Amino acid sequence: MKKNIVTIGFGSIAADLIQQLQAQSTRYAVAVLLRPGSQSRSRVPTDIAVLEDIAQVCEFAPDLVVEAAGHQSVRDTVPALLAAGFPVLLSSIGALGDDEFRSRLEWTAMEHGTRIMLASGALGALDYVRAVRDAREPVITYESRKPVKAWEAELRQLGQEPETLSESITLFEGSARQAAAAYPQNLNVAAALALAGTGFEGIRVKVVCDPELQSNVHLVRVDSELGSFEARIANSPSKSNPKSSQIVAHSLHSAIGQFFAPIVIL
Numbered sequence: 001m002k003k004n005i006v007t008i009g010f011g012s013i014a015a016d017l018i019q020q021l022q023a024q025s026t027r028y029a030v031a032v033l034l035r036p037g038s039q040s041r042s043r044v045p046t047d048i049a050v051l052e053d054i055a056q057v058c059e060f061a062p063d064l065v066v067e068a069a070g071h072q073s074v075r076d077t078v079p080a081l082l083a084a085g086f087p088v089l090l091s092s093i094g095a096l097g098d099d100e101f102r103s104r105l106e107w108t109a110m111e112h113g114t115r116i117m118l119a120s121g122a123l124g125a126l127d128y129v130r131a132v133r134d135a136r137e138p139v140i141t142y143e144s145r146k147p148v149k150a151w152e153a154e155l156r157q158l159g160q161e162p163e164t165l166s167e168s169i170t171l172f173e174g175s176a177r178q179a180a181a182a183y184p185q186n187l188n189v190a191a192a193l194a195l196a197g198t199g200f201e202g203i204r205v206k207v208v209c210d211p212e213l214q215s216n217v218h219l220v221r222v223d224s225e226l227g228s229f230e231a232r233i234a235n236s237p238s239k240s241n242p243k244s245s246q247i248v249a250h251s252l253h254s255a256i257g258q259f260f261a262p263i264v265i266l
């Protein structure tokens, strides 16, 4: 029996994900939820249904909705999707840095017997972080290091010329909450770590632009009474959006597989 999947948006990640799902056309039927008049419409493959509102989503009856469209899309669409009873897999996890909005989503999901799931996305190690969070005072730090291409607009705002940057520059140091709000496209992984671990105020985040790098690097360090853990992940940037990484669509694809699988790796 095919599973119906709706993606919110058709940007870099959603397009890559849909390509992977279409390669498994015996398992999945896919539709895309776009805003009315969206410029992405002309890029959606002709064999994929385009939906424009929640009523059309309900008609398509998704087994799972997958968001890869940014924080605002979470605000715009996810409350109604949960209220209609659909489970939602999120990649824009930083949207949950707003405690009031997150608890509204939690209540809506509970009330309508459904769930919000958060993809690992560009990061790994969330299982370890989740396991360690009840230890005595675990210390979790996260450093994001990305090439200049991922930070061109932000560098210009700081009065730096991206083309001539020769040394790494620290763009941000602070809490995961501040990081997710300040960099909605780049710091979703900090929010994922916060929710898996010690909360939005409990994780120290550093953001560095490094002109020597070709990949998007994530450094996670955890110290607790249970031991210590260090992870370094170097992701290939997405070809169409240097702020995102190619692995994110694969992470969503794998999470979809897990959602329907009889054996689940937690």
Ligand SMILES: NC(=O)c1ccc[n+]([C@@H]2O[C@H](COP(=O)([O-])OP(=O)(O)OC[C@H]3O[C@@H](n4cnc5c(N)ncnc54)[C@H](O)[C@@H]3O)[C@@H](O)[C@H]2O)c1
Residues within 6 Å of the ligand: 008, 009, 010, 011, 012, 013, 014, 033, 034, 035, 038, 040, 068, 069, 070, 071, 072, 073, 074, 076, 077, 091, 092, 093, 119, 120, 121, 122, 123, 184, 185, 186, 188, 189, 192, 238, 240, 241, 243, 244, 245, 248
């Ligand atoms: N968790 C992670 O590791 C991780 C990593 C990278 C990106 N992300 C998240 O994924 C998002 C998408 O990344 P991308 O590289 O595909 O970006 P992108 O800019 O290529 O695509 C975003 C798409 O979403 C569409 N969109 C925006 N608002 C919408 C709405 N309300 N309804 C429907 N569509 C809407 C846009 O038209 C665009 O096509 C990012 O903004 C970020 O929040 C998460």
